[in-house]
Amino acid sequence: MPEGDMSGVAQGAGNNSSDFVSSLVLHPTSAIVLMLEDPAYSEVVRWGDQSDSFVVLENAHDPLQNEKFTKTILPKHFKHSNFASFVRQLNKYDFHKVRHNEENGQSPYGASAWEFKHPEFRADRKDNLDNIRRKAPAPRKAQNAEEQFSVQSQQVVVLSETLAATQQQVQQLQESYYEIMGANKVFVDEILHLQKLVKAQHQVHNELISHLSKLEERRDTRSSNHSTPGYNSNQNLMSDGSESPMELRRARDILNALSVDHVADRDLNRMSVAFHQAGGSPESVGSSSMMGPPGAAGVTPFLHDPLSDMRHLVYPVGQNIGIDPFAPEHMNNIPYNRPGGDSSMPPTSDFNSAPSMAANTPPGLQGSPSPWGSKKPVVLLVEDDRTCARIGSKFLSQHDCGVEVARDGLEAVNKVSSRQQPYDLIFMDIVMPQLDGVSATAMIRDMQPNTPIIAMTSNINQQDLEMYFQWGMRDVLAKPFTKEGMIGKLRRHLAGMLRNPPEGLMDPMYPNGGSTQPPSQGPYSNQGMGMAPLSATSSGPVTKFDTTPIQSPATSSSWHSPSQLPHPSPTIAQEHGGYLAAGSGSQMVLTPGGTQKPQYPGAMMSQMTASQRMPLEGPPEKRQRIYGPSGNYNQ
Amino acid sequence: MASNNQNDDKGIPDLGDAIDYLTFSQILEMDDSEDDREFSKSIVFGFFEQAEETFGKMDEALKKKDLEELYHLGHFLKGSSATVGLTKVKDSCEKIQRYGKKENLDGTPENDDNVCLSRIKTTLSVVKTEYAEAEKTLRDFFK
Numbered sequence: 001m002p003e004g005d006m007s008g009v010a011q012g013a014g015n016n017s018s019d020f021v022s023s024l025v026l027h028p029t030s031a032i033v034l035m036l037e038d039p040a041y042s043e044v045v046r047w048g049d050q051s052d053s054f055v056v057l058e059n060a061h062d063p064l065q066n067e068k069f070t071k072t073i074l075p076k077h078f079k080h081s082n083f084a085s086f087v088r089q090l091n092k093y094d095f096h097k098v099r100h101n102e103e104n105g106q107s108p109y110g111a112s113a114w115e116f117k118h119p120e121f122r123a124d125r126k127d128n129l130d131n132i133r134r135k136a137p138a139p140r141k142a143q144n145a146e147e148q149f150s151v152q153s154q155q156v157v158v159l160s161e162t163l164a165a166t167q168q169q170v171q172q173l174q175e176s177y178y179e180i181m182g183a184n185k186v187f188v189d190e191i192l193h194l195q196k197l198v199k200a201q202h203q204v205h206n207e208l209i210s211h212l213s214k215l216e217e218r219r220d221t222r223s224s225n226h227s228t229p230g231y232n233s234n235q236n237l238m239s240d241g242s243e244s245p246m247e248l249r250r251a252r253d254i255l256n257a258l259s260v261d262h263v264a265d266r267d268l269n270r271m272s273v274a275f276h277q278a279g280g281s282p283e284s285v286g287s288s289s290m291m292g293p294p295g296a297a298g299v300t301p302f303l304h305d306p307l308s309d310m311r312h313l314v315y316p317v318g319q320n321i322g323i324d325p326f327a328p329e330h331m332n333n334i335p336y337n338r339p340g341g342d343s344s345m346p347p348t349s350d351f352n353s354a355p356s357m358a359a360n361t362p363p364g365l366q367g368s369p370s371p372w373g374s375k376k377p378v379v380l381l382v383e384d385d386r387t388c389a390r391i392g393s394k395f396l397s398q399h400d401c402g403v404e405v406a407r408d409g410l411e412a413v414n415k416v417s418s419r420q421q422p423y424d425l426i427f428m429d430i431v432m433p434q435l436d437g438v439s440a441t442a443m444i445r446d447m448q449p450n451t452p453i454i455a456m457t458s459n460i461n462q463q464d465l466e467m468y469f470q471w472g473m474r475d476v477l478a479k480p481f482t483k484e485g486m487i488g489k490l491r492r493h494l495a496g497m498l499r500n501p502p503e504g505l506m507d508p509m510y511p512n513g514g515s516t517q518p519p520s521q522g523p524y525s526n527q528g529m530g531m532a533p534l535s536a537t538s539s540g541p542v543t544k545f546d547t548t549p550i551q552s553p554a555t556s557s558s559w560h561s562p563s564q565l566p567h568p569s570p571t572i573a574q575e576h577g578g579y580l581a582a583g584s585g586s587q588m589v590l591t592p593g594g595t596q597k598p599q600y601p602g603a604m605m606s607q608m609t610a611s612q613r614m615p616l617e618g619p620p621e622k623r624q625r626i627y628g629p630s631g632n633y634n635q
Numbered sequence: 636m637a638s639n640n641q642n643d644d645k646g647i648p649d650l651g652d653a654i655d656y657l658t659f660s661q662i663l664e665m666d667d668s669e670d671d672r673e674f675s676k677s678i679v680f681g682f683f684e685q686a687e688e689t690f691g692k693m694d695e696a697l698k699k700k701d702l703e704e705l706y707h708l709g710h711f712l713k714g715s716s717a718t719v720g721l722t723k724v725k726d727s728c729e730k731i732q733r734y735g736k737k738e739n740l741d742g743t744p745e746n747d748d749n750v751c752l753s754r755i756k757t758t759l760s761v762v763k764t765e766y767a768e769a770e771k772t773l774r775d776f777f778k
Contacts, residue, residue, distance in 0.1 A: 137749055386681060388714055389680055389712075391661075391662060394665045479718070480718045482658070483661050
């Protein structure tokens with residue numbers, strides 16, 4: 001073999017193995033070929049019998065025995081004298097030692113011989129030597145890099161898939177977040193709008209009531225001349241809250257109770273403000289950044305805003321927000337709670353329970369089962385006057401309530417704050433030493449926002465009432481309170497705790513009806529039976545009771561009829577009436593509700609109707625005016 | 636008059652117009668037994684103490700010309716007398732309350748303290764008389 005060829009081959013091969021070239025004159029395969037074909041070495045190294053391998057005959061492992069190979073041949077052809085290095089080099093070029101142990105037991109070349117093979121290394125195919133290349137560092141490195149790269153790129157793929165998935169999720173979360181936020185805003189706006197409406201209507205009602213009150217007072221003053229002229233008019237107005245403008249007052253109470261500012265309002269307002277702040281300048285911002293998607297064009301501003309607000313865009317992946325909460329299909333599906341369904345709005349629940357209580361009257365209770373359900377209410381009575389406190393306690397405890405008494409506002413606040421279970425209801429005197437009832441109410445409201453607090457006061461002018469309600473009182477019980485008045489408030493505000501709200505409790509109410517009220521007995525007892533589902537407009541005896549108009553329109557009490565106040569029981573009314581308005585019996589004309597009603601101005605009607613559905617805490621008649629000749633009742 | 640209708644099974648006599656029957660009877664109804672009238676009696680006698688105590692405080696406040704205190708005392712006794720049904724006493728107490736608040740009976744302001752004090756003085760003596768009458772009636776009733 002011409003050396004020139006081989007060197008050419010060697011160089012060609014060497015180009016692929018720069019590091020090896022630097023240490024070798026010739027390509028190792030060429031060197032091996034030279035070595036094999038050098039007859040001087042035939043004792044040491046030669047082609048294998050099949051000409052497809054070469055054999056190092058001496059035991060290369062033993063430096064003493066392979067002196068010739070390592071000391072002579074290796075230094076000459078491979079520039080070193082290390083057999084192990086030679087083997088390593090061979091390995092690098094993909095030569096493999098041929099093992100005979102397993103099959104033949106012995107190498108044909110002797111126990112100490114090393115036979116090396118390479119698929120391309122054959123004595124008769126020297127042209128294949130070019131194909132013997134080092135698995136070499138360079139190509140090998142490249143391959144590693146490729147492997148690494150592919151591993152890395154696989155990881156990258158996995159990561160980016162994960163990332164994409166995460167982004168997708170975040171995106172979806174964002175979308176639903178904004179969607180919910182949007183819907184929320186709709187709710188808030190709607191609620192605020194409704195509140196405005198309610199306020200406006202409230203205002204209107206108040207105006208009407210004020211107007212009616214004035215009319216009423218005038219009438220009252222005119223008609224009150226018949227008894228104790230000295231201070232009678234004053235007495236009518238002040239001494240007995242139930243007397244003249246009772247219905248009006250009731251209506252006002254209801255209105256005021258409705259307007260009670262409850263906790264949610266503040267949150268609502270806060271949310272509303274927040275929405276508007278987040279809103280910024282919707283359209284301009286919306287179109288600027290990545291969001292300006294065709295589909296979103298119709299989306300409402302508040303949807304644009306949060307998305308175009310970069311602070312919120314964790315992953316600005318999404319193109320669009322999938323859902324337009326304002327789309328009609330959504331709007332139609334919004335499950336609005338009709339105002340009134342909310343249990344946190346006491347007035348509403350009052351209304352709901354009203355029909356049931358229409359038939360109820362303050363039970364006399366002795367001997368009758370507890371009016372309450374599984375749990376008896378515990379009432380806090382805040383009253384500095386021990387006489388009032390004792391009587392009030394007695395009224396309540398006879399109605400099967402737990403009663404605690406606080407002597408002033410401070411004690412009340414302490415009692416409330418130290419009590420684990422909130423009181424079910426609080427009756428609160430207004431004028432008290434140490435801490436007045438309004439302040440105490442405000443403080444208690446902070447602790448117990450939902451406990452109904454009912455003012456007990458003789459100060460019932462409009463301003464006072466407004467202040468009471470403004471500070472969180474829910475109702476007013478006029479002083480001096482009556483049992484019916486007090487129990488009526490109790491039952492109305494704790495209607496949910498009643499054992500059997502819809503059941504008529506007429507019997508206990510008029511325990512003495514038979515003996516003391518012969519005239520009215522018939523109709524009353526009938527009503528007692530039939531009244532539960534009472535509707536204000538029904539006719540017949542029931543209506544008679546419900547709207548008992550009491551008097552001919554000509555008398556001062558014509559305003560009194562429908563919404564009956566928690567006052568006198570008929571029994572008493574009769575007697576009381578006799579004493580109070582002795583001469584007025586002839587005024588009594590029992591007009592059926594139907595004929596009476598039209599006298600009410602239309603605007604009042606709705607309110608009055610509501611009142612009518614309120615519990616009837618007392619007989620419809622005003623005590624001082626009701627005792628007409630008995631015949632009238634039967635008409 | 637009320638007595639016309641007193642022929643019921645309660646046998647409650649006419650207490651006159653010093654006492655609001657409606658209010659008072661509600662207290663009576665609270666009695667477990669009409670024989671001893673334990674509850675109503677204790678209420679009424681408790682009220683007597685309270686009223687006399689309050690009248691004493693009113694006298695003192697009047698001496699000190701303390702309209703504010705008179706206003707509060709008037710309000711206080713107004714409440715309890717109304718609750719028991721002493722209508723006249725209640726009305727007079729309400730007047731004292733108004734005068735103490737430096738108002739005329741119609742609610743208009745009265746800036747002259749001396750006018751207010753003098754009106755209170757008059758009213759206080761009236762109310763004591765009214766109270767005495769009612770007290771006698773009630774004590775008789777509970778005998």
